[in-house]
Amino acid sequence: MLGVKFKLAKDWHTYWENPGDAGEGATIDWILPKGLEASSILWPGPERIPVEPLMTFGYNNEVILLAKISSTNDIEFPVNIEAKVGWFTCKDICIPQEGIVDIQINEGLFVSSSYREEINDYLVTVPGDFSQDYRIEKLDGSFFLQTDISDGEHFDDIYFFPKEYGLTSYAEEQIYEKNQNSFILEIKASKADLNLSKFEGVIEASNKEGKSYYQISFPLTVDLPKNEQGILLLIVFAFLGGLILNIMPCVFPILSIKILRFMEHGENSSSQAYKFGLFYTLGVILSFLLIALLLILLKSSGENIGWGFQLQYPLVISILFYLFVALGFMFMSNLVFGSQMGQLSSMAQVKNESLESFLTGILAVVVASPCTAPFMGSAIGFALLQPSGNSFLIFLSLGLGFALPYLVLSVKPSLLSFLPKPGAWMETFKQFMAFPMWASALWLLWVLSGQVDSNTVLLVLVGGLAISLSLWILEKNTSPRKWLRWLVRFIVLILVVGSISIIPTEYSTKDTQEEIVFSEEILNEYREAKELVFLNFTADWCITCKVNERVALSSKKVTELMSKRNIIYLEADWTRKDGAIAEKLEQFGRTGVPLYLLYPSEGEPIILPEILTEDILLRYLNELS
């Protein structure tokens, strides 16, 4: 073992194998006599050397870089070994340096020296293999390194030094969380993502005895390369999807009524019709592009979203519910928004109809949004994985497809000639179209009921009632007295504001599982009934818990198996300290979360590992009796 010692002036440093954001590690070219070979450099565990706002990895003050020299056959002594060394010494500024060192080795018995100790001090910090099993999960722009730790081996801190550029962000803080039998380390992913196939580097584990270094290497699943031909196909599909959207129950009524309206008007101003078509198209496309922009922004902020995300918010669902109820009501009655404005003059009418067409375009996209979610979710989800430019193209194509039928009809109204002459049937048809609207409203309510409790659903229904009432009042509001009309409008405003203010903004039950809040009594009840129970001790601030919930507990296979086997899912949320939960944890010798308990129909509960994977969990759930 030979070492090259770098003695640097105070506050100066040289670099590790991966220097971090700037700088570079040393090179050693060994000049060896025949028969001798040198290993590559054995790098002692590095230090973090921050250079705000950057982060570099290296060695302050002193380091010995090591190499193993071995002989392949007999060698002649004395042996002269030379090493040409190149390195950077840096403080605020960097100075490249090089030099040649040599050593003569004589034949003879081994004699211990102070050098041996020095070399050993560094040799022990050269990272060895990490003996524990570990896994890496990448979720929402962070890597999570998780591992079980055996008793007595406790680390106060862990830090990960990546081997290559483009994996993790050097400068950002890493978050270490220690559990009873495991730890988790959150490392922010690099913003420049090079799609590396391996998570490779060195971890520095510190405890009272000092620091130790281990090598980490874990395969990563690489994102599929972007497919250029796929894009064309996606654009075509988006276009077709847009076309089909026109006959979805959410959209069809709106459009058919719009078409009827312009059939009526079309008689006297057919030259203007195409104009309305264009304004409508503009409204549709702008709305779709706005949605695309919003999604791209959210995506680049690290949110893990796909299309359909809008239906994950009780707030959005409730507003859409009101909208559908109101639209249905408008179809039933004679209230058509904008109609009052249109009476001012013929000039203003044309102007307002253009605006109204534009607004109809926007409205059509808004009412289409719940229908697109189950229908086109995966296609749009895929579109979002594309570079932003392509995502825009896909949304543009979707909008064009969506607007096309109405645009065509407005340019060539003669296509409508197969329809009966305008007349009384139109009123009937319009009224009938209220039903698909209300059907959509019902469906939204059903979605909502999965997210909030029944009392909240009732509140939203009351809101719907208030909206309907206010529309009815508006329709009847024909008093000749001006102040009375304004008073009534004021009342309507209060009703509408009131119904919006009672909209829930938070989940009142959890999203994934039917979960019941833990209490000792509930647990005992289930135990007496000889039910199988899964008890999850968790907390919002517990990273390990959240990762487990994401990768294992909320996986489809797991939830399916739980419901198939009638396993009761109990959650003990320790986000806020709770005496009963603390007591329960103590029973199992724990002072903190996570803790996963699986109760068989009889006998003692099984304690699950702190690190859950889908496979581990499925195995335990299957074996439970």
Add this chain to the structure above:
Amino acid sequence: MKKFITLTFLIFYFPHFLSSYVENENNAPEFKLLDSYGNEISLSSFIGKKVVLEWTNHGCPYVAKHYETGNMQSTQEFAKEEEIIWLSIISSAPGTQGYVSSDEANALTITRKASPSHVLFDPTGKVGRIYDAKTTPHMYIINEEGIMKYQGAIDDAGGRGFMSRDLLKAKNYVKESLQQIGAGEEISSPVTKPYGCSVKYAS
């Protein structure tokens, strides 16, 4: 609800949200900086032309080697012939290595036979931080529409042993990417590891 808050936040703090890193295929953020002749230069005024950004610091040994070997100058000349705008940006804070006066900057351009379109001063480091410039040199290519197309090293000579490497034999990523953009091809390495000295930001 959390996502909603993020969303509102994003809409109102859009510029802030952009600071720190610009992914390829996104709009290169606008900036206005003074050049070495005292003119205010804005990125948006070059729409219609390709733009190369070069983060530089003449005292940095990496930069010095690229200029001593003529590697940087030949890349600049290549760009000039293609009518590509070349902006050399200095983000060194006052008092740190690489911080120069206008006269010094112009003298450096002449003595080094460099041909940037402009040498820009970013003493607060604001622009450097927005683009997440880490090293000198650190190179960026922006296309005619103002879209970021390439970011990283000037060539593949980085890594341990840089000082003894022959730069004229290295693969020049900037030239390659510019040629590929010109030919309408995919850029073969749109993100590479920038190498060099750290940018001497004001702390």
